[in-house]
Amino acid sequence: MLSATSIAARVRSGEFDPQDVTEEAIARLQERDLEVHAYLDPDIERARQLADRVAETLRRGDDPGRLAGVPISLKDNMAVHGATLTAGSKILEGYRAPYDSFVAQRLIAEGAVLLGRTNLDEFAMGASTENSAYGPTRNPWDTDRVPGGSSGGSAAAVAAGIVPVALGSETGGSIRQPAALCGITGFKPTFGSVSRRGLVAFGSSLDVIGPLAAHAQDAALVYDVIAGHDPADATTWTGTRPSATTEKADLEGLRIGIPEEFLDEAVDSRVLESVSTAIKTLEEGGAITKVIPKGALPSMHHSIPVYYLVACSEASSNLARFDGMHFGPTSESKDTLDLLARYCATRADLFGPEVRRRIALGTFALSAGYADAWYKKSLSVRRLILNEFTALFGDYDLLAGPTSPFGAFKIGERSQDAYSMYLCDLLTAPACLAGLPSVSVPCGLARKGTYKGLPVGLSLTGPAGQDHRVLAAARAFEAIRGTPERSPIHGDDA
């Protein structure tokens, strides 16, 4: 499949008809999604209407925008007026968003054709997409395996070659980890550089929307479109923002550190092997790489507990609105007029077990008598982690390492053990806690071992606000390494 960059160029030049491009994408979706279940709702009529709009704009002779005719899929936790917004949960079954998210507005304004609502772990809580109330998504590289999560639907849709780009959201690793497991590029912007308006909240101080793309250049293009100040999200930052698309893609002289903390013993040896090769590639491009001895990020080993405490505390509050009173379905399992019993029935019956576990954890962490030891303590450690990263960026432009400790695992392999699933975030949660921009780029397939033949992701993390440089490095890396390997389902179609 062509890149978003070249589709947009050809639609704008008149070489491609946006309606044809859209119909082709719909056909791919209808065929390939039978195998991967990346979509909760194909939402085809909307795609056709948006394609018509682009065609109409072209007929008028107006500029249809930087993403003219590009089919883009959104994770089903971002509001598009009139579309589903299940967040992968039964508690929002049948609910339709009454307004557009900021990112949807931006994409539509640039001529993108929104195609389908992608699957996710319920309320973005998970790392395998198995926590979706609507069944798991399968990895296009091996349909017995998970695509990662929680943006597993978006990652699988891109890896299967249905769309060139999709949007995901990340709280602890939910863009980069599925990107790594599906062999595509996934970018988590700096917290506050993309508006969260219209994103169903999980951990508000961590949640970020970002692109998943087959090509690093496309991730940069979509990032440029969706980033920017939004007066309706008080946490977005103002000020100038260099373009990630036009930033020079050059590794020459770039100081790249590899903290030993990123090479944790939990990391699979074959994953490490691929990452080592990738680091050599970075050097070939002119980067100066250096392994930073253990001790530079002394608080990093607290990342998993701190991340789960912060995210779950915020989630316990964010998810309080799903009470069956104001919108969404209500459980009918208890025929009672007792208010508390109705709340309990709806929330017990319609939230899945992982969501309930996290609400319970977060409620506990914020409770009187416990908040000091858990919630407040975790905020302090979070600040330490940020400070340690900031200190490292005095000496390094970027930090590199594996995105995920392991490759795509089997469906069911980790789902019975919450803690082993939480370990998926081991290497991604730190940048989330620190709010840093970080990209996962495909760096080849594992040659041997448990994940033989499955994709591995290289993670590049930069200082806050340097999103353009992180993406430029990803583009440079891809330019040297060549077009990433494609999944069997994607195949060789052009």
Added chain:
Amino acid sequence: MTADMRWRSVIGLEVHVQLSTASKMFCRCEARFGAPPNTLICPVCTSQPGTLPTLNGEALRLGVLAGLALGCTIDPSTKFDRKNYFYPDLPKGYQISQFDRPLCRDGHFKFSTEEGEPREVNIVRAHLEEDSGKIIHPEGVNFSLVDLNRAGTPLLEIVSGPDLHSPDEAMAYLQELRRTLRYAGVADCDMEKGGFRCDANISIMPVDSDTLGTRTETKNLNSFRFVAGALQAEIERQAAVLESGGTVIQETMAYDPDTGKTSVLRSKEDAHDYRYFPEPDLPEFRVDPAWVAELSAGLPELPRARQTRYAVDLGLNKRDADTLVAEKELGDYFEATLEFTKKPKETANWLLTELLRLSNDRKLPIHELNTTPARLAELVNLVASGGVSIQAGRLLATAMEEQPGQSAEQLAQSMDLVQLSDDGALRQIVEQVIESESSVVERYRSGNVGLLNALLGSVMKASRGKANPKAARQLLLDTLDS
């Protein structure tokens, strides 16, 4: 001996005031009372998934103004927190409020009791928060309805120290608080519309003790009368409990105005754990001290200062000063009139009698009457100079309101109300009376000086009431004694 004499009560009040903003606190929906249910709502204030709050700057400005009027410290930065609890009138499942860093803190607020005794309460804190929606329980059905028009309306919660010691004192504090906030222009404190609501913390202790008793909190008192009733009822209830050998339990009470009694709403064990934490959707924000200073300089004169000035500097009696200060518009009108008259007492008299009568009769607020301060001043000056009598002035007031094109003097002329004060016409009448009442004059001259009033009456009668009594009296004396 009543409970009041054996026990000393300790009262602290939490007052929720709706700020006078055009739109809601965290979205741009109109903030207005009385619209049809669920017509002033949007995705944000109905808490649709994915929505985010954005702060209404006007709510912040009014909050700072209120804090300044209450003598509070305004810190240079503050933040919002989430207060988590489930209720159908709270669609997010949490209220955005302020927990450990309120916008305003440590104020000192002066007021006077009904008897004029000065008092001071500490304002522990005043913080911004959003209002909830309203639940309606229709009769005879097994469901309730929720109206979210009010959800997200900006509130300021003002928490006093436990510095009040009787229901009367509490009432006096609330009255002063209400009029101060109205003067500062931050809230209209309309109780009927829920714009001023009170929770009361009450404990009692023996008059000779200095150990505080266990307190209870009585919730949702939405009129001054209910506050007084609830405080009295709760003090009596606690006294009865203690006098029968029981102990007061820390619990939340409700007041039933029909029975005049308080009853337990929930016990301490059922107390909410609100799980406060910083609102991650609203970053900490700066409250620029220079801006605060600017707002402080722009605060109008507050009612207590104005009242003192009226009583002490202008020499008005306490009742008139009270009435003029009760509503800012009245005091403002008074001051505008005074500019033209420089006669405080007379101006206050005419304003509080004739102008209020006109306002009542016509059911118009004073600033919508035809009688502007300048026109009222014409009348006050005309009476004061003896141009018309007080009686005639009353007739003139009505005429002036009805005929705004005519000046006071023109109307006095055309209505034939001008007093006879000048020598010529009045002297003629006086001489006539002395001539026609010769027997009375004789008895007066022979020492019965009390008869002067009878002669003055005849002069008034002969002038058909138009004689200036003061001038006529002097003229009579001059003529009789010559």
